[in-house]
């Protein structure tokens with residue numbers, strides 16, 4: 733029996749929401765390692781599948797299991813943490829309203845990390861981080877053009893390509909391209925190049941993936 737997670741035990745849950753099934757790669761508790769909310773503990777819900785295939789992607793989003801929302805909530809309740817991040821894969825290929833309603837009924841703050849190719853409905857998400865991929869897929873259209881953070885992987889692209897997009901975001905991050913299977917020197921050169929670009933474009937900040945340096949998820 734699911735502990736409903738609300739003091740007093742009453743919920744306004746729709747029974748259909750509790751049985752909604754999602755493809756889940758993993759659910760884990762960690763500290764956000766990058767962006768404006770870096771350092772804040774979160775429960776990460778990594779959804780399976782993605783509508784893109786980026787060369788540098790380090791997520792095995794094709795290994796997942798089907799979990800209904802009761803099972804997902806049971807996992808989340810193991811952690812004393814009210815901050816959730818939907819990540820992936822691409823979370824927005826799912827109908828996120830059922831899990832969103834269940835979490836909001838329990839007072840959770842919900843962030844999302846998305847590639848921006850699918851428009852996020854108003855009111856679904858509290859904190860939106862868009863990481864566009866149109867620097868490698870020129871035919872990809874970024875539909876989510878507003879949010880809290882814009883996080884771009886730097887591959888030598890002209891930052892002028894974001895002149896219009898940046899108007900919809902509060903925080904702008906440029907992230908060095910990082911490959912686990914490349915040498916420290918190779919990744920270091922990418923880091924130095926990105927750092928030099930940020931120094932010349934002061935509206936952007938360097939995105940430091942501190943969780944990777946610390947060897948945590």
Ligand code: SF4
Nearest residue numbers: 782784785786789821
């Ligand atoms: S959009 Fe993100 S999850 Fe999808 S393939 Fe690219 S890096 Fe991986």
